[in-house]
Amino acid sequence: MSFEEFQNRSRLYVLGALESEELEEFEEARKTFGQKGEDFIGECYALHEAFALSLKPAKASSAIKDKLMRMVRERQQR
Amino acid sequence: MNPRSGTGLNLDGEGDAEVTPRLPATAPALAPGDASDIDLMRSIQAGDSEALSQLYDRYSGILKALILRVIHNEAEADDLLQEIFMEIWNHAKNFSSQKGKPLGWMVTLARRRAIDGLRKKQAYARAGERLQAETEQQPEAWVHNATAEEIDFADTRVLVRQVISSLPPAQQQAIELAFFRGMSQREIAADTNTPLGTVKTRLELGLKKIYDGLKELKHEL
Numbered sequence: 001m002s003f004e005e006f007q008n009r010s011r012l013y014v015l016g017a018l019e020s021e022e023l024e025e026f027e028e029a030r031k032t033f034g035q036k037g038e039d040f041i042g043e044c045y046a047l048h049e050a051f052a053l054s055l056k057p058a059k060a061s062s063a064i065k066d067k068l069m070r071m072v073r074e075r076q077q078r
Numbered sequence: 079m080n081p082r083s084g085t086g087l088n089l090d091g092e093g094d095a096e097v098t099p100r101l102p103a104t105a106p107a108l109a110p111g112d113a114s115d116i117d118l119m120r121s122i123q124a125g126d127s128e129a130l131s132q133l134y135d136r137y138s139g140i141l142k143a144l145i146l147r148v149i150h151n152e153a154e155a156d157d158l159l160q161e162i163f164m165e166i167w168n169h170a171k172n173f174s175s176q177k178g179k180p181l182g183w184m185v186t187l188a189r190r191r192a193i194d195g196l197r198k199k200q201a202y203a204r205a206g207e208r209l210q211a212e213t214e215q216q217p218e219a220w221v222h223n224a225t226a227e228e229i230d231f232a233d234t235r236v237l238v239r240q241v242i243s244s245l246p247p248a249q250q251q252a253i254e255l256a257f258f259r260g261m262s263q264r265e266i267a268a269d270t271n272t273p274l275g276t277v278k279t280r281l282e283l284g285l286k287k288i289y290d291g292l293k294e295l296k297h298e299l
Contacts, residue, residue, distance in 0.1 A: 007286075008286065011282070011289060012256075012282070015257055015281075016260060017263055042177060043289075045182050046292050047257075048182055048185045048186050048257075049182045050288060050292055051242075051253075052140050052181070054239050055140070055144060056143060057140050057143050058139055059139065059142075060138035060141075060159060064159060065135075068130075068134065068160050068164060069131060072164070072167055076127065
């Protein structure tokens with residue numbers, strides 16, 4: 001697999017969109033490309049951030065936050 | 079096309095102008111004196127609940143929007159959001175700044191939880207539909223809850239949306255189904271009645287364009 005093909009598959013990989021046979025080939029190529037490959041995969045996770053940031057932020061409930069913080073404090077006290 | 083497949087990533091009708099694709103690699107800038115995301119994560123790792131509170135204030139809107147985009151239900155999204163922040167608190171030690179940024183870690187976690195929730199919901203809906211068919215009732219419609227309140231037109235979001243909206247609709251749709259529905263290429267092909275090879279090409283081209291947009295902006299900053 002060329003590095004260009006590895007790059008294409010890395011972008012699909014971080015989305016979980018690789019088919020099982022592609023995943024096997026990808027994992028093999030991952031070993032071949034070593035740190036260079038890992039660095040590229042790491043960069044691809046920025047896609048997740050980009051998709052999330054493309055959405056209009058929704059209003060999060062303050063009641064949910066209050067409940068969350070209560071649970072956290074209870075856990076701390078245990 | 080399956081009606082529940084959505085119509086692509088640019089559903090809100092904004093940012094349709096053809097522009098040079100540009101994507102920010104970071105969230106909007108912080109006010110002077112604000113703790114960075116990394117600082118907040120380190121404080122959370124040290125057991126500081128105030129840091130979690132600040133992280134919630136900073137990112138709950140983005141994460142809830144992501145969850146809503148996947149599961150389309152306000153009450154379920156609130157419940158899931160709470161669970162996700164609890165998971166952030168409980169598993170903060172798993173975060174490593176060497177592997178990426180806090181927002182990326184949180185988004186990955188939120189997406190996984192939301193897609194898991196969606197799959198359970200779909201399995202439940204399929205069982206429900208079978209029951210309804212047996213009793214000759216109409217299947218429940220797919221509900222899309224709009225979340226238009228408190229729209230924040232931050233530059234970051236606008237730039238991200240510009241590059242996404244510059245993609246051909248078919249590429250947007252394929253990426254939407256992969257990212258927000260967690261579908262594999264085969265599932266997308268079946269859902270959209272499109273050849274598998276075409277789906278693969280659409281995903282590869284669309285993702286490359288978005289990735290290149292991100293990279294370009296990174297170099298500009």
